[in-house]
Amino acid sequence: MNIELNGITKTFGSVVANDDICLTIPAGTIQGILGENGAGKSTLMKILSGFFSADRGEIRLDGKVVTIQSPADAIQYGVGMLHQDPLDFPPMKVIDDFMVGRNGSIFPKRAQVIQDFNELQEQYKFTLDPDAFVETLTVGERQQLEILRLLWLGARVLILDEPTTGISALQKEKLFASLRLLAEKGMSIILVSHKLEDVEFLCGRVAVLRRGKLVGEAVPPYETEQLVKLMFGKVVSMGNRQPCSSGEALLKLQGLAVEDYRMQVRVPDLEIRSGEVIGLAGMEGSGERLFLKACCGLLRPVAGKVLIKDQDLTGKNYLTFLDHGVAYMPASRMEEGLVAGLSLKEHFVLAEEQSGFFVDWGKSEQHTNEKIEEFNIRGKPELNVEDLSGGNQQRALLALMKTPLNLVLMEHPTRGLDVESSIYIWSKMKERCRQGSAIIFISSDLDELLQYSDRLLVFFAGKVSSPLEAETTTVDRLGELIGGKGWQFE
Amino acid sequence: MQKTNTRLVNFGFQIAAVILALGFTTIVLVMAGAPPLEAYKNILLGSFGTLKKFTDVLVAWVPLVLVTTGLLVTFTAGLWNIGIEGQITLGAIFTTGMMRLLQDTGLPPTIILILSILAGMVGGALWASLVGALKTYGGVNEIFGGLGMNFVATALTIYLIFGPWKRPGVGSMSGTEPFQESLWLPMFSGFRLSIWAILIAIIALVIIYFLLQGTYFGLRLKAVGKNMRSSFTLGIPTGRYMMSAFLICGALGGLAGAIQVSGVYHRLIPAISSGYGYLGLLLAMLINYRAIWVIPVALFFAALNIGSIQLPIVLKLDSSLSGVLQGALVLSVIIVDGFRQRWLKKS
Numbered sequence: 001m002n003i004e005l006n007g008i009t010k011t012f013g014s015v016v017a018n019d020d021i022c023l024t025i026p027a028g029t030i031q032g033i034l035g036e037n038g039a040g041k042s043t044l045m046k047i048l049s050g051f052f053s054a055d056r057g058e059i060r061l062d063g064k065v066v067t068i069q070s071p072a073d074a075i076q077y078g079v080g081m082l083h084q085d086p087l088d089f090p091p092m093k094v095i096d097d098f099m100v101g102r103n104g105s106i107f108p109k110r111a112q113v114i115q116d117f118n119e120l121q122e123q124y125k126f127t128l129d130p131d132a133f134v135e136t137l138t139v140g141e142r143q144q145l146e147i148l149r150l151l152w153l154g155a156r157v158l159i160l161d162e163p164t165t166g167i168s169a170l171q172k173e174k175l176f177a178s179l180r181l182l183a184e185k186g187m188s189i190i191l192v193s194h195k196l197e198d199v200e201f202l203c204g205r206v207a208v209l210r211r212g213k214l215v216g217e218a219v220p221p222y223e224t225e226q227l228v229k230l231m232f233g234k235v236v237s238m239g240n241r242q243p244c245s246s247g248e249a250l251l252k253l254q255g256l257a258v259e260d261y262r263m264q265v266r267v268p269d270l271e272i273r274s275g276e277v278i279g280l281a282g283m284e285g286s287g288e289r290l291f292l293k294a295c296c297g298l299l300r301p302v303a304g305k306v307l308i309k310d311q312d313l314t315g316k317n318y319l320t321f322l323d324h325g326v327a328y329m330p331a332s333r334m335e336e337g338l339v340a341g342l343s344l345k346e347h348f349v350l351a352e353e354q355s356g357f358f359v360d361w362g363k364s365e366q367h368t369n370e371k372i373e374e375f376n377i378r379g380k381p382e383l384n385v386e387d388l389s390g391g392n393q394q395r396a397l398l399a400l401m402k403t404p405l406n407l408v409l410m411e412h413p414t415r416g417l418d419v420e421s422s423i424y425i426w427s428k429m430k431e432r433c434r435q436g437s438a439i440i441f442i443s444s445d446l447d448e449l450l451q452y453s454d455r456l457l458v459f460f461a462g463k464v465s466s467p468l469e470a471e472t473t474t475v476d477r478l479g480e481l482i483g484g485k486g487w488q489f490e
Numbered sequence: 491m492q493k494t495n496t497r498l499v500n501f502g503f504q505i506a507a508v509i510l511a512l513g514f515t516t517i518v519l520v521m522a523g524a525p526p527l528e529a530y531k532n533i534l535l536g537s538f539g540t541l542k543k544f545t546d547v548l549v550a551w552v553p554l555v556l557v558t559t560g561l562l563v564t565f566t567a568g569l570w571n572i573g574i575e576g577q578i579t580l581g582a583i584f585t586t587g588m589m590r591l592l593q594d595t596g597l598p599p600t601i602i603l604i605l606s607i608l609a610g611m612v613g614g615a616l617w618a619s620l621v622g623a624l625k626t627y628g629g630v631n632e633i634f635g636g637l638g639m640n641f642v643a644t645a646l647t648i649y650l651i652f653g654p655w656k657r658p659g660v661g662s663m664s665g666t667e668p669f670q671e672s673l674w675l676p677m678f679s680g681f682r683l684s685i686w687a688i689l690i691a692i693i694a695l696v697i698i699y700f701l702l703q704g705t706y707f708g709l710r711l712k713a714v715g716k717n718m719r720s721s722f723t724l725g726i727p728t729g730r731y732m733m734s735a736f737l738i739c740g741a742l743g744g745l746a747g748a749i750q751v752s753g754v755y756h757r758l759i760p761a762i763s764s765g766y767g768y769l770g771l772l773l774a775m776l777i778n779y780r781a782i783w784v785i786p787v788a789l790f791f792a793a794l795n796i797g798s799i800q801l802p803i804v805l806k807l808d809s810s811l812s813g814v815l816q817g818a819l820v821l822s823v824i825i826v827d828g829f830r831q832r833w834l835k836k837s
Contacts, residue, residue: 322725330723339717339724342709350713350724354706361704400724 001062001078001156001188002027003048008057010043017043018054019212025205027062030179030189032203034196036231036283036444038415039209041192045159048190049081050074061157075101080150081159084285086142090135097134098149120148124178139262140171147178158182159190164198165262165285165461176202194283195461196224196483228479232446247274249310250406250438251295256304258290263462264302265290270467272407274436277429279449279470281482282459288442291459292409295440296328297321308406327401331411331442333393338385344368344396345381351400375399376424391421398428408432410441414448426452446475446482460484496834503830510822515815524807532804533812537797545683549754550766550792553578553746555691557770558777558784559698560742565779566702567735568715573621573636574743575767576643577614581744583647584613585751586758589669590655599672606673607748614744615737617643622736626729632736640767647760655758665759675753684753692785694742699781711735743767769795772820778827791816 003025010018017040025031035041046052048059050068058065061077068074071081089097099113114130121128126144134142143163150158158179164172179189179202193199199206199222206218208230216230249271256267265287272278280288293299295306297318305314308324318328330336338347345368349359352367368381375395379388385396394417401408408429414422429439429452443449449456450470458465458481465481480486519526537547557574564571571577588609592602621639624630652661675684702708713721714731722728750762773791777783798812 318722319725319727328723334720335717336719336723339713339720341716342713346709346713347724349706349709350721350726357706358700358704359706359709 001186002060003157003188004060004063005044005048006058006060008044008047008054008059010040010047010052010054016212018047021057021209021212021214023207023214023217025188025190027188028183028186029205030183030191030203032199032206033190033192033209034194034199034206034227034231035209036194038211038444039231040212041209042161044209045081045161045190045192048074048157049079049159051081075150075153075155078154078156079159080153080155080157082143082146082150082161082163084161084163084165086139086146088134088142088146090133092134093130094128094132094134094137094145095130097145098130098152101149101153116152117148120152124148124181125174126178138167138171140167140175143167143171143175151182155187157188157190159192161192162194162285163191164193164195172198194483196227196480196485200224200227224480224485225476228476228483231483232475232479247436250274250308251440252305252307252310253295254305254307256291256294256301256306258287258294258299258301260290263287263290265459265462265464267291267304267457267464268466272438272440274406274438275433276438276455277433277453278438278440278467279453279456280440280442280459281444281446281449281456281478282442283482284444286459287462287464288457288459289411291457291464292328292411292440292442295407296326296409298328325402325404325406327405327408329397329401329408329410329413331415333390333397334386337397338393340386341384343382343384344372344377344379344388347385347396347400348381351402371399375428391417394421394425398425404435405432405437408437408439410439412443413441414443414445422448446478450475450478458482460487463487500830503826504823507823507826508819510826511815511819514818514822515811518814519807519811522807524805529801529805529807529811532801533794533797535797536800537793542681543796545678545681547789547792547796548688549682550795551788552687552691552749552753553764553766554770554773554788554792555784556694556742556746556749557766558773558788559691559695559781560739560746561770561774562698562702562779562781562784563711563742564735564739565774566708566715567711567732568718569625569732569735570633570771571618571621571636571736571739572633572767572771573618573639574739574770575763575765576636576640577617577740577743578747578750578763578767579640579643579647580617581610581614581747582751582758582762583643583650583747584744585610585748586650586655586666589673589752593669593673602673603675603752607745607752610748610751611741611744614742614747615740618736618740618743619733621740622733625736626732644760647758647762651758651760663760665755665757668757673752674756675749677753682754684749687749687753690745690749694745695781695784698738698742702781707731707734769816772816776820776823 005021005023008018008021021044033041043052047054050071050073053069059068066077068077089100095110095114095117098117099108117130126148128141128145137145163175183189191199191203206222207214208216208227210231210233218227251272253267253270255269258265280291282288290299294301297313297316297320300315305312307313308326311324313321313324334340345364348368348371349364365381372379375398377392377395377399379392385393388396414425433439450473453470455467456470456473457467458478460482461484516526519529536543538544557578561571561574585606588606589602592605617639621632621635624635625632651666655666657667675686677684710726711731713724714726714728718728746766747762751758769791773787777787794812794815798809801807801809801811
C-alpha cells in the first residue's frame with residue numbers, strides 16, 4: 001500500500017514532537033526510520049497506527065485521505081503496528097491471543113482459527129505452538145505472534161518499533177527473511193530503529209528524524225558517517241573541559257552482571273574515583289539503566305560485587321546505599337523523585353535529618369528559603385512541586401540531595417531543560433565533584449556526554465564498552481558506537 | 491478575591507451534594523409508600539428528642555470517632571483498611587478474654603479494666619498487622635486481605651460464644667455471660683453513656699490530629715500515601731511506614747471494640763463491631779480525610795443510626811433507611827466532587 005504523510009504536526013504541551021513531516025512510502029518498500037531518542041519516530045508511527053491523532057496534516061493510503069482515530073480504525077485500513085514491548089496478553093494461550101482482536105460471532109470457531117494460524121505461520125517458517133501460553137514465549141516469538149496476528153487481521157502496512165532489541169540472532173534472521181517476503185508481496189514495511197546496521201542491511205529507503213523534523217532521506221548505498229551526522233546534528237563546542245582530580249576510589253565494580261527479562265549486561269571491572277564524572281551513552285533500553293540501578297541497590301546484580309569506599313554493599317537495599325552516601329536522581333521527576341501534592345517546604349523536611357518528634361515548621365521555612373535562593377528555584381516554599389516548571393523541579397531534586405555524598409547517580413539530568421538551566425545544573429554538579437563526589441549519569445545528548453564526562457561507557461543491546469576517554473572521543477565515533485557500529489574493535 | 495470565590499463555589503457544590511442525597515432518599519421513601527417528611531421528623535426526634543436518646547447517639551458516636559480516626563492514618567498512607575471491622579472484633583475478643591482471665595483474681599477492678607482495654611488495642615493491632623504483613627511482604631492487596639480477615643474474625647467470635655466461652659448451659663446468640671457491674675466502665679446513672687469513653691475518643695482524635703499534622707512521622711506517611719516510589723527515592727522505608735499505619739489504625743479499631751465490650755454490652759456478642767468499621771470508611775471519605783470534621787460528621791451519622799431505630803415501630807419502615815441516607819450522601823459527595831473538578835478544569 002502507498003503511504004503519504006503530508007505535513008504531520010503533533011505537539012505535547014510546549015514540545016513539538018512532529019513538525020510538519022512529509023514522507024512518502026511506496027508499496028513494496030522496507031522503509032527505515034532513524035533518529036535518536038525523542039526525535040519523534042514513535043510519535044509519527046503512533047499517529048499512523050491510530051494511537052494519537054495529529055494536530056495537523058493528512059494521511060493518504062493509496063491516494064485516499066483517511067482519518068485514523070484508533071488502532072482499531074488503523075487495522076481496518078490495513079495499518080498494523082508491532083510495538084517495542086509486545087502488546088499481547090501474557091496469561092493467555094497463543095491461539096486466544098491470536099484471535100482476540102478479531103470481530104466475529106460470540107462463539108469463535110477455534111478449530112478453523114488454529115488451521116488458519118498454522119497455515120499462516122508455515123508461510124513464514126514460524127513454529128509457534130497454538131496451545132502454549134504467551135508468557136512462556138521469548139520476546140522474538142511474541143513478535144512473530146504479533147506479526148501473524150496483524151497479517152491475519154488484514155494488515156497491509158506493518159510498522160515495527162525497534163524489533164531487533166532483545167531477540168536472538170537466529171530470530172533476527174527469520175524476522176528479516178519474513179519482512180523481505182512481505183515486501184515482495186507488495187506490503188509496506190516501516191522499520192523504526194536506532195541500529196544503523198539493521199537499517200542499512202534491510203531497508204530500501206531511510207528517513208532520518210531529529211527534534212521532530214524530517215532532516216533527510218537516503219537510499220543505498222548508505223554512508224554511515226552521513227547518517228550519524230543527520231541523526232545527531234552538527235557538533236557545537238561548549239568551551240573548555242575541566243580536568244578531573246583523581247582521588248580515592250569511591251565505587252568499585254568487580255565482575256558485575258545485571259539482567260532483566262530481555263537482556264543480561266556484563267559490566268567490565270571498574271573503579272570510579274572521587275571527583276570523576278562517568279557518562280553512560282546508549283539508546284534507551286540498552287542496559288544503561290540496569291547498570292545505574294545496580295550501583296544504588298535498586299536492582300540486585302546476578303553476579304559480581306559493588307563496593308562503596310571499599311565496603312561490600314552487594315545485595316544490600318537502596319536505603320543502605322543512601323546511608324553510605326549514594327544518591328539517585330531518576331529521570332521521571334514526578335513519578336519517582338518528587339511527591340505531587342506536597343509543597344517544596346514539605347519536601348525539604350522529608351529530606352532533612354530528623355530532629356525531635358515534631359517538625360519545626362518555622363525553621364523549615366527558613367531552610368527552604370535558603371535552598372530556594374541557593375539553587376535559584378523559582379517558587380515559594382508553600383508551592384506544590386507539581387506546579388513548578390520542569391527546570392525548577394530538577395533544581396529542587398538537586399537541592400534535596402544530601403551533603404556530602406560519595407556517589408551521585410543521575411538519569412538524564414538535563415532532559416527537557418533549556419540551555420540556561422542545563423548549564424546551571426552542571427555547575428552545581430561540578431561543585432559536588434570538587435567536594436569529592438563522583439558522578440555517574442545517563443544522557444542521550446552526545447554533546448553533554450562529551451562535555452561533562454571524564455570517561456564514557458557505551459551500551460549497545462546489553463553490551464558494554466570498556467571505558468573511553470571522553471577527551472579523545474569524537475561525536476561521530478560515539479554516535480557510531482551507540483548505533484552499534486565499530487564494536488569489533490572493542 | 492480569587493480565593494473567596496473558589497471557597498464559595500466549593501460550598502455551593504457541597505450543598506448540592508446534600509440536596510442530591512436527600513432527593514435520592516426521598517425518592518426511595520416515596521417508592522416505599524412512606525411519607526418522607528414524617529420519616530425525617532421521626533429520625534430527628536428519635537435522635538435528639540429526649541436526653542436518653544441523645545446519650546444513645548453519643549454511645550454510637552464514640553466507636554465511630556475511634557474507627558474514623560484510625561482510618562485517617564491508613565488513608566493518609568494511601569491504604570484501604572477494609573479489615574477495620576475485623577480489628578474492632580478482635581479488640582472486643584481480646585478485651586473479653588482479658589476480663590475473663592482476671593475477673594476472679596481479686597485485682598482492683600480499675601486495673602482489670604485498664605489491662606483489658608489495652609489488651610483490646612493489642613488485639614486490633616495484631617489483626618491489622620496480619621493484613622499489613624500480607625500487603626507489605628506478600629503482595630496481597632489490603633482490601634482482599636482485610637476482607638478475608640473480617641470473615642475469620644466473625645467466625646472466631648461465633649466459635650468463642652458457642653464454644654469455650656458459652657454461657658452456663660447452652661450457648662446463645664445473645665452472647666457470653668455478662669460481666670459483673672464492677673467491671674463496667676463507670677457511667678452516668680440511668681444512662682448507658684460513659685464519660686471515659688467520650689474522653690478516650692476525643693483524646694485519640696487529638697493525638698492523631700497532631701501526629702498527622704505536626705510530626706515527621708505524619709509527613710512521611712503522607713508522602714508514602716501520595717507517591718510510594720518517590721518516597722522511597724527520598725529515603726523513606728515505605729514498608730515500615732505502611733506497617734505502622736496498619737498498627738495504629740488496628741489499635742484504634744481494637745480500642746473501639748474494647749469500649750463496646752466494657753462500656754456498652756458488658757459481654758461479647760456476635761455482631762460486636764455493629765458495622766461501625768464500614769461506616770467509618772464512609773465517614774472518612776465523606777470528610778475527605780480531614781481530622782477536624784470527624785467530630786460533627788460522626789455525630790450526624792450516629793444520630794441517623796439511632797434516630798432510625800424507631801422507624802419500624804412508628805412508620806413500619808425498616809431502620810436501614812439511615813444506611814440508605816448515609817450511602818447516598820457519600821456517593822453524592824464523591825460524584826459532586828468529580829463534577830467540581832471537571833468544572834474547575836474547564837474554567
